Amino acid sequence: MVKLSDLALFYKAKNIQSGCPTCGKSSWVLADAPDEQTAWSLASVREDGNAVFPSPSVPVIAMVCDHCYTLRTHASLPIREWLKANKA
Secondary structure, eight states, X not given: OOOHHHHHHHHHHHTOOOSOTTTOOOOEEEOOOSSTTOOXXXXXXXXXXXXXXXXXXXXXXXXXXXXXXXXXXXXXXXXHHHHHHHOO
């Protein structure tokens, strides 16, 4: 599981600004997954209305601004790989 301290390392190395694009505050909380076996993801939806199971998806790290509740996401797999390669 990626922690906020891990994201802080990633943001610093990649020169990513931590401010919320909506309110400008820099106070984020990780969105808790429903349980330890479940991860957040962005699921795809077919435009023709037909269902595909399981639907293709992108696992994400979901954060919520602690001030205005804007949702911010990052693709989790590349960040986890970066952390493995760069964490001291």
